[in-house]
Amino acid sequence: MKKAEFTLDSVRDSLIRQEDTIVFCLIERAKYPLNSPAYNQSYVSIPGFSGSSLVEYIVKQTETLQATAGRYENPEEHAFFPDNLPRSLVPSYNYSQVLHTAANSININKMIWDMYCNQLLPLFVAEGEDGNYASTAASDIDCLQALSRRIHYGKFVAEVKFRDAPRDYEPAIRAKDKDALMKLLTFEKVEETVRRRVEKKAMVFGQEVNLDNVNSKGKYKVDPSVVSRLYVEWVMPLTKLVQVEYLLRRLD
Numbered sequence: 413m414k415k416a417e418f419t420l421d422s423v424r425d426s427l428i429r430q431e432d433t434i435v436f437c438l439i440e441r442a443k444y445p446l447n448s449p450a451y452n453q454s455y456v457s458i459p460g461f462s463g464s465s466l467v468e469y470i471v472k473q474t475e476t477l478q479a480t481a482g483r484y485e486n487p488e489e490h491a492f493f494p495d496n497l498p499r500s501l502v503p504s505y506n507y508s509q510v511l512h513t514a515a516n517s518i519n520i521n522k523m524i525w526d527m528y529c530n531q532l533l534p535l536f537v538a539e540g541e542d543g544n545y546a547s548t549a550a551s552d553i554d555c556l557q558a559l560s561r562r563i564h565y566g567k568f569v570a571e572v573k574f575r576d577a578p579r580d581y582e583p584a585i586r587a588k589d590k591d592a593l594m595k596l597l598t599f600e601k602v603e604e605t606v607r608r609r610v611e612k613k614a615m616v617f618g619q620e621v622n623l624d625n626v627n628s629k630g631k632y633k634v635d636p637s638v639v640s641r642l643y644v645e646w647v648m649p650l651t652k653l654v655q656v657e658y659l660l661r662r663l664d
């Protein structure tokens with residue numbers, strides 16, 4: 413992000429654009445049933461791999477490859493398995509230094525992984541298996557990365573809010589008052605707008621398109637109420653958690 417564009421509006425515009433990515437990723441994942449072997453240790457016995465599932469194997473391998481291509485040099489990106497990742501092998505890009513350096517210590521991907529695999533998936537995919545385990549895992553990594561990027565974007569939201577009103581935030585930061593910070597950064601009306609908009613996006617993006625432009629079957633590829641629930645129960649609360657964690661370290 414360029415410095416000149418760094419305002420609450422521009423940051424919110426990015427969150428709105430990321431909604432499209434998340435809804436499309438969920439639609440792609442919903443093509444496959446649960447495919448539970450992809451999440452079971454008993455299914456993977458890959459030489460040299462001691463992790464707990466095919467999904468973990470694919471995420472770790474993908475992150476290793478993408479780290480060499482510089483993905484995690486970008487302050488918007490966070491690895492699910494950040495330990496022992498290889499260094500980037502490409503020339504580094506001069507990302508503008510918007511965030512406080514303490515941002516580097518915040519990574520809640522373990523919570524995102526747990527939420528996605530154990531709570532969200534069963535809500536929007538059909539039961540059963542069709543053998544497409546590797547494709548399923550590839551869809552999972554797209555969903556996980558999109559959710560992680562959106563939730564950790566809370567660092568940028570928090571930074572812009574702090575810069576707009578440092579005197580409001582400083583006393584709560586010094587007092588390490590998480591509740592006061594949560595109150596300061598919460599905008600209930602904005603959350604309600606987000607909730608309604610993602611539900612609508614799930615309806616628009618997930619309908620059957622035909623030449624009469626009518627959603628003839630009245631069916632959606634992902635249940636819009638699940639997308640709204642995803643945002644209300646997990647995406648927005650976790651984004652706020654990232655904001656609080658970031659603000660607590662903002663004056664270090």
Ligand SMILES: O=C(O)C(=O)C[C@]1(C(=O)O)C=C[C@@H](O)C=C1
Pocket residue numbers: 424427569597598599600602603606647648649651652
């Ligand atoms: O737009 C903001 O101000 C945000 O902090 C983002 C967000 C969200 O996650 O969508 C989180 C907290 C606010 O209450 C409203 C929305």
